Amino acid sequence: MKYISETATIFTRYDKNIEGLQKKARNVSEDVVLQKLADCLVHGNEDEIEEIVREALVTRDPMDVINKGLLPGMKEVSRLWDEGAYFLPQVILSSDAMIAGIALCEAKMGRPVEKKAKVVTHTAEGDIHDLGQVIVNALLNAAGFEVINLGADVPVDEVVEACRIHKPVMLSGTALMTTTMTAFPKIAAKLKQLNLTIPFVCGGGAVSEGFVTSFELGIWGKEASQASGMAEDALSGLSWTEIRTKWNG
Numbered sequence: 001m002k003y004i005s006e007t008a009t010i011f012t013r014y015d016k017n018i019e020g021l022q023k024k025a026r027n028v029s030e031d032v033v034l035q036k037l038a039d040c041l042v043h044g045n046e047d048e049i050e051e052i053v054r055e056a057l058v059t060r061d062p063m064d065v066i067n068k069g070l071l072p073g074m075k076e077v078s079r080l081w082d083e084g085a086y087f088l089p090q091v092i093l094s095s096d097a098m099i100a101g102i103a104l105c106e107a108k109m110g111r112p113v114e115k116k117a118k119v120v121t122h123t124a125e126g127d128i129h130d131l132g133q134v135i136v137n138a139l140l141n142a143a144g145f146e147v148i149n150l151g152a153d154v155p156v157d158e159v160v161e162a163c164r165i166h167k168p169v170m171l172s173g174t175a176l177m178t179t180t181m182t183a184f185p186k187i188a189a190k191l192k193q194l195n196l197t198i199p200f201v202c203g204g205g206a207v208s209e210g211f212v213t214s215f216e217l218g219i220w221g222k223e224a225s226q227a228s229g230m231a232e233d234a235l236s237g238l239s240w241t242e243i244r245t246k247w248n249g
């Protein structure tokens with residue numbers, strides 16, 4: 001019978017490993033408070049994040065808090081995941097902290113009483129990665145658009161039906177997986193069949209410009225910050241082809 005002589009490596013405290021890796025997270029800002037915010041996100045500390053976001057919002061613009069603190073922090077989380085350092089539990093904690101932080105920024109931005117026009121937003125069928133969509137929602141709201149938020153994992157027909165009912169100036173889609181982004185051309189084809197030529201801005205880590213511009217109505221959204229500018233263009237009467245020409249290469 002064989003006996004194992006070295007047992008030290010059999011049981012691994014992943015939480016202890018992660019403590020070390022978190023210390024290796026890169027600094028993302030020279031602003032002490034924004035750095036504290038990014039660190040808090042990397043540690044997935046939902047309890048503390050609210051206090052730090054409130055502190056940051058005292059003297060900073062909510063957009064800066066999102067773009068210079070929360071987003072770079074989440075990029076570090078993505079990097080740790082890509083390097084195999086983080087597992088699902090850590091990423092879930094970080095994304096919950098991110099959502100809590102964005103909600104506070106959104107509340108601070110305030111919402112104009114009169115809405116300019118409707119924009120339908122969704123995350124693709126089968127996909128629960130909704131952080132990009134949450135940011136897009138916050139920015140569109142802040143820019144005065146009425147956001148019809150369908151949430152995540154939305155069936156193709158539900159998206160099409162929402163467009164038929166609400167007649168939005170723009171449709172937004174987010175997909176983080178190669179398996180789910182295939183919903184976008186299906187939605188676009190169904191909209192075309194109904195003669196609903198709504199500019200359909202598709203973003204999310206999985207989608208590329210080449211993919212999105214390969215189907216009619218599709219416009220590639222690289223950064224969430226483009227969403228309100230694109231919606232303004234749609235509101236001013238630019239067609240999906242004109243918006244694509246303006247924003248895509």
Ligand code: B12
Pocket residue numbers: 074077078079081082088091092095126127128129130131132133135136172173174175176177178179201202203204205206220221222223224225226227
């Ligand atoms: C966070 C995360 C999760 C979280 C999601 C929490 C949430 N509420 O979103 C949790 C832990 C739940 C999760 C689960 C899973 N995940 Co995950 N996850 C990630 C991770 C680490 C970060 C993604 C993220 O949120 N990025 C930050 C956001 C802000 O980026 P974004 O959405 O792309 O948005 C930006 C732009 O694209 C743009 N944008 C987006 N939408 C729009 C719209 C408009 C209009 C505009 C203008 C712009 C725009 O603006 C934003 C920036 O400004 C990535 C790794 C990575 N490197 O990306 C993996 C990743 C996406 N996950 C992956 C996988 C496989 C999964 C799981 C299947 C794992 C599992 N085995 O269970 C499940 C998915 C279950 C499902 N059915 O969806 C894979 C996908 C692989 C692929 N290409 O198909 C990735 C790439 C990891 C990897 N390298 O393998 N995940």
